[in-house]
Each structure stands twice: as structure tokens, then as C-alpha cells.
Amino acid sequence: MSTTTALHRPPLAPVSTLAIIGLSPAAVARGKAWGVGTILEGTEQRPGGTSSSVRIVITAVGEREVLARRVDDPARSETLWVFDSRDWTEVS
Numbered sequence: 001m002s003t004t005t006a007l008h009r010p011p012l013a014p015v016s017t018l019a020i021i022g023l024s025p026a027a028v029a030r031g032k033a034w035g036v037g038t039i040l041e042g043t044e045q046r047p048g049g050t051s052s053s054v055r056i057v058i059t060a061v062g063e064r065e066v067l068a069r070r071v072d073d074p075a076r077s078e079t080l081w082v083f084d085s086r087d088w089t090e091v092s
Contacts, residue, residue, distance in 0.1 A: 025082050025083055026061050027064075029058065029061050032090070034058055034061070035061060038057070038058045039071060040056050040088045040090055040091065041055045041089050042083075043089075045087075054072070055072060066080065066081050067080060
């Protein structure tokens, strides 16, 4: 007679934590349905209770990387962005 032991498996991580578990920025963007033209606001909490926010517009989603430009400074060229150091919210 065999017995079956139930395996405990943790629930899948919510999309908001995908960057933390090692997915590429492009995989995070695809998981959240962020594409070219999406505007995001990211807030970074700093020691001492202060925070810093930035708005970016996604200009390209590649196989692994995401290019974006800061909304507040359109003269700056687009750069690579990651999503694990700030809490990101889609604003449009």
C-alpha cells in the first residue's frame, strides 16, 4: 500500500515582484503589458523616510532589455531601465 504525501508549493509570485526573482526587464514589461508609449512613474524609498520619483516613457522592449526616456527631460537620450529598484505605476 502506498501513501501519497502532498507537496507544499509556494504560490506564484505576483507580477509586481517579477523583477526581484531574476526576470529580465523586458520579461517584466511583457508580464505587465507595458509596451512602447507606456508612461510609468517610479518611486524609490530612501533612508530617513524620503522618496524620489521619476516618470519615463518606454521607447523599446527588446528580447531582454527595455529602453525608455525620462518624461521630464525629453532632450536626454533614451537609456536602459530596470524595474527592481523602484515601485512602478502605469500612468497612461
